Amino acid sequence: MNSSRSVSVIGLGRVGLPLALSFADHGLRVLGVDHDAGVLAALGAGRMPFAETGTQELLDRVLPTGRLELAERAADAARADDIVITIGTPSFSHIESDLRQVRAAVDDLLPMLRPGHALILRSTIAPGTTEFVAGYLEKRRGLRVGEDLFVAHAPERIAAGRFLEEISTLPCIIGGVDEASSERAASTFALFGAPIVRTTPVQAELAKIWTNILRYTTFALPNLLMMDCERYGANVFEVIDLINRDYPRGGIASPGMTAGTCLRKDFAFSEERSNAPGMLLAVSRVNESVPLFLVEGIKRRVGNLGSRKVAVLGLTFKRDTDDERDSLAPKLIRLLERELADVAVCDPHAPSPTQPLEQAVQDAGVVIVATNHSEFEGPAILSEIVSRAAGDSLLVDPWNALGTGQLFAFSAEAAALSPGAVQAPARPEMT
Ligand SMILES: NC(=O)c1ccc[n+]([C@@H]2O[C@H](COP(=O)([O-])OP(=O)(O)OC[C@H]3O[C@@H](n4cnc5c(N)ncnc54)[C@H](O)[C@@H]3O)[C@@H](O)[C@H]2O)c1
Structure with a gap:
């Protein structure tokens, strides 16, 4: 030096x-x-x-x-x-x-x-x-x-x-x-x-954590809407399209497994001294409950998951990264295991050992897109999943990565849907 x-x-x-x-x-x-x-x-x-x-x-x-x-x-x-x-x-x-x-x-x-x-x-x-x-x-x-x-x-x-x-x-x-x-x-x-x-230092600190709080909250709203849509039997992607289409005053983001090492913890830096205690905790609870919401939705459609093969596609916290820290996918996997499901995982980016896609989805009764990696997008991957998974398999896709426009879709229905029938709005990426 x-x-x-x-x-x-x-x-x-x-x-x-x-x-x-x-x-x-x-x-x-x-x-x-x-x-x-x-x-x-x-x-x-x-x-x-x-x-x-x-x-x-x-x-x-x-x-x-x-x-x-x-x-x-x-x-x-x-x-x-x-x-x-x-x-x-x-x-x-x-x-x-x-x-x-x-x-x-x-x-x-x-x-x-x-x-x-x-x-x-x-x-x-x-x-x-x-x-x-x-x-x-x-x-x-x-x-x-x-x-x-x-x-x-x-x-x-x-x-x-x-x-x-x-x-x-x-x-x-x-x-x-x-x-x-x-x-x-x-x-x-x-x-x-x-x-x-x-x-000033405090304004710099506030600007940073509120940059992340804004993003965390931005993604909680479509996640809450996704849960509301399930309650009312509505299609979240269609509702989002209705909200956003040609609307000149901003739009809503898409749902997803919102987490990551920054978003998942930075809100607590405000919440520890909050004037509205609980508001950001509620945001966190919405995002944190997405895995359970998905598992409950699967059980409503296919019943008991005991000994059923479930393929989880994606382990990292966001698209096309190898960062597994603070991802919600492990939480999803733990919840599935608590239902005694046989979980197979595929993630081409994750450092943790996982299975190749063909192996993970082979004969799976349920396939969940947990991370919207580019490898999990589009009609070719949809065809691959449908051809390998069990005949009546349930596809679960909160990101609409496969382009079916359905959060939950049985494979026969998914294959019949023209890919991208409902356009998912562009989703801003997580940090
Ligand atoms: N990862 C992101 O995308 C991101 C983005 C913006 C801000 N941040 C913030 O930046 C900070 C760092 O995040 P990160 O993701 O790079 O963390 P990280 O855990 O990847 O890296 C921290 C590194 O610091 C090392 N370390 C910790 N204590 C040490 C010590 N006393 N002496 C020497 N080495 C030490 C650790 O071994 C580790 O390699 C955090 O405050 C995080 O919230 C992260």
Whole structure:
């Protein structure tokens, strides 16, 4: 680390690693820190530990430059001027943000901090956390924030799979604890070329978590509508088409298994101090009850699931990703297993071992599209499923990936329907 500008990134996960590679690709000397030996081993071997569009090529390009060094202790990060924190910030199950990883990293760093350091929190954090970290550093080290040390929040809002596209286009929110901290963090992130939007730390924190709350709520509404339609014997895709068609004042999204590592927990960062306690919990309960709603709907149509083969297509939390964290598919599988069903799973993207499609759907009495991967879309896959599954199999497709326009359809009926008879509205993707 001897060039004029260096940056450390603590936490080489789905946010931190693409960021570290991008800094290095823009000419900075980067120290990537992660305490997971598996992550460091993969990178040392020149291999991305997860799929993110374009990043394997980026790693191949960056490694030979020698601008990316790796280390395992957060304290090592103090070798660089700018320290970006991209570690996990889960929530406790009792509606409270869990800051233990952030506290642990900051505690490791504390003795190493020196005047001139900037600490930039890139992780998603509850309102007030940046000010807490600044106060904690001042209290524990006696360094003056804004003079000796600079502290800012620069939230990550990029969607999985789009990092390299959005790092240079998505407005980069910078909330410094003071002017000098904002200036410092802005100068670090400015090299990517995206517009920099300066604000206060708490506004940056609120903007990030409410970006996700908006999306989580946006998807809860069609999921609730899907449940209402089942009650009234209505077709949710037709109702959505009636709502959206040529309507000039916005539209409703499509139903689906809404979850993922951000959407599933970030609402709790607001809910822990909410003025309307329970409102976002209700949103979460709608999304979280989709698997049970599907299982109940299946049982109403085919009866007892005991010893019946059920094929679940998709294990990851969203389309075309290999990220299984906080997916609702495992919950769906557990619920099916509690009905004593024989569950077969197929996911061409998931790192967990699953079966090929032909094997998973062979003789299945029920086939559920749990993730709308591109491999599960369209008439060809519908024909494959219908030809291999049991004669009277039930197809369950909350995404309308197969294009039958039916949430629940018996295979004979599904095959007779012209694919795409009811057009599903374009669904915005989950983060
Ligand atoms: N994944 C996303 O798409 C996404 C998008 C926007 C924001 N975020 C937020 O960004 C943050 C990181 O998310 P992620 O998905 O990259 O998490 P992740 O779990 O994939 O990565 C975190 C990494 O930090 C490492 N780590 C944790 N504590 C450490 C420590 N003390 N020292 C060294 N390494 C440590 C872990 O080993 C892990 O590799 C979270 O706050 C998340 O909410 C994630």
